[in-house]
Amino acid sequence: MSRQGEEMDDRRKYEFQKVIEELEQYSGSGTQLVTIYVPEDKQISDVVAHVTQEHSEASNIKSKQTRTAVQDALTSIKDRLRYYDVYPPENGLVLFSGAIDTGGGQTDMVTKVLESPPEPVESFRYHCDSAFLTDPLADMLVDKGLIGLVVLDRREATVGWLKGKRIEAIKSASSLVPGKQRKGGQSAQRFARLRLEAIDNFYQEVAEMANDLFVPYRHDMDGVLVGGPSPTKDEFLDGDYLHHEIQQIVIDKFDVAYTDESGLRELVDAAQDALADHEVMKDKTQMDEFFKELNEGDLATYGFDATRRNLIMGSVDRLLISEDLRKDVVTYECADGTEEYELLDRRKNTPTHKCEDGSEAEVKEREDAIEHLMSIAEERGTETKFISTDFEEGDQLLHAFGGIAGILRYATGV
Template identity: 35%
Template sequence: MPQASGEEKWDSVKKYKLTKMLNDLSKISGHGTELVSVYIPPKRPIHDVLGQLRNEAGTATNIKSDLTRNHVQDALNKTMEQLKLYKEPPENGLVIFCGAIPTGKGIGTEKIEIYTIVPPKPVQINLYRCDDHFWIDHIKEMLKDDRTIAIISIDTQEAGLGILTGDRWETVETLTSGVSGKHRQGGQSARRFERLRDNELNEYYHRVADYAQKIFIDQYTVKGLIVGGPGPTKDTFLREEYLDYRLQNNVIATLDTSYSGDEGVREIIEKVNDQGIMTEFRSLEEKKIVKKFMSEIFSGKGLGVYGLNDVVNYLKSGITDSIIVTDNVDLVFLEVACNKCNNKFERIVERDQLVDLKQSILSTPCKNCNGIDFSINEKDFIDFLEEYASLSGTKLDIISSKTEEGAQIESLGKIGALLRFKPMS
């Protein structure tokens, strides 16, 4: 029975698989309004959904086209069969796409396929649609990065503290400094005034830092901090390390702005969007992964390896600690067995060469018994990696091929690994 839990970490592999599935689904078009999409929120009773689908199946009897009617009813029946496996929706709800998928052999040869997804975030809508395409936009939105980023806009007069989550932002707190303006007279009076002003600034910076800790650490779980403002105040504030180390060590950008406070927060948001800072931030984790890998490659210790054959062999031997793959890998793993003598071998091939390779295998006599009767089991290369990685406790990371770091890994064959120990020569 499917697990009713959405608690598993939504890592790069799960994100890659879902993105790939949605890309494939977006290319599918029905011959009529016959592709079923169902979104089920976490708290909605399964029997309610089944009741709705039974009603829809009854309504489908009125469809004039025999082909479309049969496809819709078959899709609804298959969806209901799948739902009966659940006592209740998983923690994040459930999304099901089902329909007659063209096989490329003409109308009437379609095959009913079902795709069941436990999404990365809770489903917020009750939705049933029967259309000529799958309704994937709602779940695509869930794949957007919505980590919360802290924002401080500061000068000597005021500070604004805001948060940015996905496309949403708000100013949570504004503070005024109470610091006097600069003294223009000379002499001892001026020096005394400057000391008082420095003390006021010090107290103000501490106050901003205290609010930052309460808001960004105690109230929100932020993943990074952007500090901005006019003039040098922001730089002094950071240089003197008033902030909690958990924020101080997570500054991802400092920005010059014309304003501070609430208007400064707004200006920072605009600059973040214009300068692509969030895109850069989202690749920070990938930068760390690739940096560690490349440092091992150049160290000469023999713990960094790359290239398809070497990585796969080390993975199978159980000595890989982590594997990096770029998201533009499009390989298929084949397990081939001779049905006469049970001789087995494996192949990894680019997807666009799959048909030719299978034809070659099926027409080439077995090296062991000279037979030509083979069974071929194929699986996506990422599924193969994930399966073996889980057996050996290997961490699998899939990184974007569109970044500088991704290009580095791509130049090494699109795959690399760190080993637990140096293999014997």
């Protein structure tokens, strides 16, 4: 994936994350919040027919309030589906609609349609409950990149991918390695030699299978996991059978009992801690460089105002934003036409703002701070990195530096 593609993907994921967080705050007084997941190969006409059928069956709901709310939600969804032709967009659609509680016995109808989620919607799903179903969508946002998987023993091997949270078995092979008991007529020494040769040939076959799959994607991969019994996996890795560029990105090796597709799943389960550490290490590398520049160099910036000014100048190479930053930026316009900015907690109301001449400024715009900064970054060719708070330096970015920092291309004194 190109850098521009990665940045657009990061932005789209953040936009989806914002919607998920909003939807998770909603609740209905009954089972009146409707969620529909539509895969890209599902005809819109079939979805409309299903919604129409559900609308009809909803007339049997005993509670008048719930019945009306469900039917109104389904009508709203049906209206939204009219905007699509034969099939949904790439990766499918997710639709949410329902009467949410707003307090004091009042409700408000909410309808949201999310097009082209980060990963394909795998199957059609209709869900009606007191909360919107967001877990499948949230799972798509778990970013573990592209990980190569290899499981093997001396009789069988399987290679595949971990893409996000999806495990795909791609190739498998069986060996001709003889058992440990030799046949009659063979000397023990000859049998042992033939067995070692067979093991070596099988390891070469497995490596060729893995190299054919992984090497074309080596620059896009985040690493490789290897699983199997001891000493098989150790012999395989210690023997340098893998392509040298693939060998260099092996994250770790793990004991697993199976070497078929179920072995790939067992390998991923065993590697959860290592994968989490691997993701954090990528973020830690960014923060280590930031702190080095902050303490020893002059290519670090932090805080909303300074980072924004550097972004506008085009001097920021990488924009570092905390994944947990939840702020809005308010743009004020003064009588002389100048603009001033203020960073606010998303939950707070917009305050009045005094200009330098003492007059009250006009609120020009209030928007999400991350989207505001990313828009400037994209215009200036600046890369954006979201930093986890699951390690000390990432937590410092949020709490000590306001969740916003940058590594500069050149010193600016700002």
